[in-house]
Amino acid sequence: MNYPFDLLYRVRKPASYIGSEYNLIRKNPEGKVKVALAFPDTYEVGMSNLGFSIIYHIINSREDALAERIFAPWIDMEELLRRRKVPLLTLESGKSVNEFDILAFSISYELNYSGILTILDLCGLPLLSSERKELPLVIAGGECTSHPAPIIPFIDCFAVGDGEEVINEIIDTFKDWRLNSRDKYELLVALSKIEGIYVPGISKTVRKRFIRNLDKAPYPTKPLVPNTEIIHDRAVVEIMRGCTRGCRFCEAGFLYRPVRERSLEMIKKLSSEILMSTGYGEIGFLSLSASDYSNLEGLVRYIKEELIPSHIAVSIPSLRIDTVSREFYEAIGEIKRGLTFAPEAGTQRLRDVINKNITEEDIFKTMDIVSREGWEAVKLYFMIGLPTEQDEDVIGIAKLLNSIREKYRKLNLNVSISLFVPKPHTPFQWARQITLEEAREKIRLLKSKINRRINLSWHDPQVSLLEGILTRGDIDVSKAIITAWRKGARFDAWTDRFSWDVWEESFRENNIDIDFYTREKTLLDPLPWDFVNTGISKEFLWNEYQLSLSGFKREDCRKAGCYNCGVCSY
Amino acid sequence: MVFVRIEYRKFGPLVFISHLDLIRCWERIVRRADIGVSFTEGFHPRPRFSFSPPLPVGFEGERELLDIKLEKPCLDIKNRINRVVPQGIYVNNIFFIQQSDLGESVIGGLYSFQWLGDTDRVELEKGLEDLGLKDWLYNSEQLTQTSIFHFKNSLTIPLLFEKGYPSPKKIVELVDGIGEVVWLKLSRVQLLER
Numbered sequence: 001m002n003y004p005f006d007l008l009y010r011v012r013k014p015a016s017y018i019g020s021e022y023n024l025i026r027k028n029p030e031g032k033v034k035v036a037l038a039f040p041d042t043y044e045v046g047m048s049n050l051g052f053s054i055i056y057h058i059i060n061s062r063e064d065a066l067a068e069r070i071f072a073p074w075i076d077m078e079e080l081l082r083r084r085k086v087p088l089l090t091l092e093s094g095k096s097v098n099e100f101d102i103l104a105f106s107i108s109y110e111l112n113y114s115g116i117l118t119i120l121d122l123c124g125l126p127l128l129s130s131e132r133k134e135l136p137l138v139i140a141g142g143e144c145t146s147h148p149a150p151i152i153p154f155i156d157c158f159a160v161g162d163g164e165e166v167i168n169e170i171i172d173t174f175k176d177w178r179l180n181s182r183d184k185y186e187l188l189v190a191l192s193k194i195e196g197i198y199v200p201g202i203s204k205t206v207r208k209r210f211i212r213n214l215d216k217a218p219y220p221t222k223p224l225v226p227n228t229e230i231i232h233d234r235a236v237v238e239i240m241r242g243c244t245r246g247c248r249f250c251e252a253g254f255l256y257r258p259v260r261e262r263s264l265e266m267i268k269k270l271s272s273e274i275l276m277s278t279g280y281g282e283i284g285f286l287s288l289s290a291s292d293y294s295n296l297e298g299l300v301r302y303i304k305e306e307l308i309p310s311h312i313a314v315s316i317p318s319l320r321i322d323t324v325s326r327e328f329y330e331a332i333g334e335i336k337r338g339l340t341f342a343p344e345a346g347t348q349r350l351r352d353v354i355n356k357n358i359t360e361e362d363i364f365k366t367m368d369i370v371s372r373e374g375w376e377a378v379k380l381y382f383m384i385g386l387p388t389e390q391d392e393d394v395i396g397i398a399k400l401l402n403s404i405r406e407k408y409r410k411l412n413l414n415v416s417i418s419l420f421v422p423k424p425h426t427p428f429q430w431a432r433q434i435t436l437e438e439a440r441e442k443i444r445l446l447k448s449k450i451n452r453r454i455n456l457s458w459h460d461p462q463v464s465l466l467e468g469i470l471t472r473g474d475i476d477v478s479k480a481i482i483t484a485w486r487k488g489a490r491f492d493a494w495t496d497r498f499s500w501d502v503w504e505e506s507f508r509e510n511n512i513d514i515d516f517y518t519r520e521k522t523l524l525d526p527l528p529w530d531f532v533n534t535g536i537s538k539e540f541l542w543n544e545y546q547l548s549l550s551g552f553k554r555e556d557c558r559k560a561g562c563y564n565c566g567v568c569s570y
Numbered sequence: 571m572v573f574v575r576i577e578y579r580k581f582g583p584l585v586f587i588s589h590l591d592l593i594r595c596w597e598r599i600v601r602r603a604d605i606g607v608s609f610t611e612g613f614h615p616r617p618r619f620s621f622s623p624p625l626p627v628g629f630e631g632e633r634e635l636l637d638i639k640l641e642k643p644c645l646d647i648k649n650r651i652n653r654v655v656p657q658g659i660y661v662n663n664i665f666f667i668q669q670s671d672l673g674e675s676v677i678g679g680l681y682s683f684q685w686l687g688d689t690d691r692v693e694l695e696k697g698l699e700d701l702g703l704k705d706w707l708y709n710s711e712q713l714t715q716t717s718i719f720h721f722k723n724s725l726t727i728p729l730l731f732e733k734g735y736p737s738p739k740k741i742v743e744l745v746d747g748i749g750e751v752v753w754l755k756l757s758r759v760q761l762l763e764r
Contacts, residue, residue, distance in 0.1 A: 005755065333612070
């Protein structure tokens with residue numbers, strides 16, 4: 001425990017700041033490259049992030065380096081730290097980040113951007129790279145580095161794509177540099193030569209890194225076991241990275257291509273090692289689309305024959321109901337928990353536009369199984385504001401839900417509506433995002449048509465609008481991020497903390513025209529993430545966009561053949 | 571049926587975890603220690619546990635109790651557990667027992683509060699009386715090197731888990747209400763058994 005007792009005693013969630021997890025190793029810092037790994041959200045969110053855990057493990061596996069963790073402190077803790085003039089301390093050794101060589105952020109969500117500034121500031125570092133002449137070097141990895149423009153001024157160097165290899169190259173480069181130089185600029189030049197690294201001001205472009213073989217990739221087999229409940233509080237084994245279904249709105253689906261699977265043997269080996277070393281009573285098998293795992297049958301057998309008899313609970317997110325047997329769902333207790341299912345759009349036409357290959361027949365087939373097998377609740381996800389959406393598509397959601405409700409009266413229907421946010425590196429990167437007024441109008445329309453017994457919830461349109469601006473923003477947006485942060489923007493991903501007024505004011509004060517970032521773009525418009533090469537060609541994405549507008553869908557390329565997105569020859 | 575009663579210390583960083591966190595923490599400890607505990611049925615099998623009454627967050631427990639039901643007797647339980655505990659839990663003793671009766675036999679705890687602050691003695695004693703308390707041990711020690719505060723205070727009170735007795739948190743609130751203090755340590759020194 002690194003903060004004074006009295007300080008922790010006065011915050012709401014002191015357990016987030018104590019560290020001391022089982023499996024924690026404290027290393028002697030002597031002569032090592034010291035990395036502070038930072039996650040710009042709470043401990044509970046950051047500790048649930050697999051990428052963060054992988055990088056922590058890789059650095060600490062090296063004899064010549066160490067990694068320690070920091071997370072964004074909650075509001076009460078931040079206030080107390082400032083009042084008592086205590087800097088943010090790492091959970092391992094309780095040192096201030098000033099004593100580290102590298103401060104490495106893991107950034108996977110745009111609404112965490114304000115957390116980057118909180119951490120920099122509480123570490124006593126200037127917010128802007130241009131004002132940081134000394135170490136620590138501030139680097140960033142995670143999904144958001146594939147469209148980093150709005151946070152470029154805060155970060156010295158970005159790693160794009162899978163981090164497993166590049167983190168080692170960064171540390172090696174750092175070691176070489178330290179032997180010969182003290183000049184930070186020389187370090188940045190050396191780093192810019194690593195593939196997958198983007199150094200603002202030095203690099204022109206950057207190519208995404210990806211690891212080819214998951215079986216050979218390092219994986220944390222002795223992960224830290226949190227002492228307090230985190231969001232995903234279980235052992236985790238990633239069974240597959242990437243997805244080839246080609247849903248046109250899905251950023252992860254394009255960013256994580258090509259699809260790479262972990263072999264069943266490796267999954268078994270990792271699972272048993274992790275369960276043994278942590279004592280977890282639950283394991284989750286992670287992927288973007290578990291139903292597409294080639295040896296799903298073998299995995300199911302392993303779960304039934306080995307895990308369940310050893311009193312281990314299992315969760316497989318993103319598993320489609322029609323791909324495994326009823327017995328299996330029953331065995332893992334999924335029937336009790338309730339099914340989640342994402343048709344995303346209410347009419348076939350619109351599902352074709354977004355390339356969500358689910359038909360109305362599939363939906364009813366799923367509901368048939370659900371009701372026949374006695375599931376009590378179903379959670380359905382839809383988006384509004386998708387490209388080409390008309391009133392009849394919104395009404396289509398209501399019609400679809402009403403007829404499900406009509407047919408399966410006993411079923412508890414929970415519906416979650418979110419607003420479509422066009423994402424970089426997807427075919428919809430050129431698409432328009434609807435305005436707040438339109439969003440409210442569509443929600444009103446939907447509510448007026450939908451059976452009142454259906455539980456409807458929706459994401460705050462203002463949060464989606466902010467996400468849209470930050471995700472497709474350019475470097476100018478960074479000024480508004482600083483302004484909003486100074487005005488008190490913290491934890492924007494948390495609905496009870498989010499304040500649109502603060503952001504709107506900040507955009508206005510910095511002459512940020514919201515419409516410029518949300519309107520439709522043409523092939524001729526330069527995009528702020530054009531310099532990031534994810535391996536997928538822009539022509540392919542544009543072509544997909546055009547096909548989408550005419551309602552032409554594509555099958556999964558692993559089944560129907562190659563469409564030349566470019567990633568496999570990358 | 572075999573029960574093992576574990577007498578352990580909860581200290582250091584783990585004083586800040588809640589009772590629910592503590593249960594999860596012990597669940598993982600006994601799975602790692604592999605001592606043959608008995609699990610509940612269902613989709614989320616849990617070890618069959620029985621804990622002494624919850625410690626408030628922030629309190630150290632010097633002699634806490636936990637009963638675990640075992641499938642079969644197991645040797646060397648104390649060492650097997652102490653090899654796999656996180657920093658902040660340590661087993662002092664174990665006993666094999668016939669029956670788990672923690673709920674009935676434990677009736678209260680002896681609590682200790684330590685803080686820095688120039689707390690007014692009369693006000694404190696009046697506050698304690700208002701809370702319906704009669705027995706306590708209070709000591710205030712003058713500090714030689716002082717910065718903001720001149721006294722180090724310690725208060726020890728037995729509190730029963732029954733109606734009419736305040737929770738230890740109430741006493742913390744009372745002291746906090748009298749004047750500015752810095753807390754040094756809060757603890758349940760021992761459980762009071764029937």
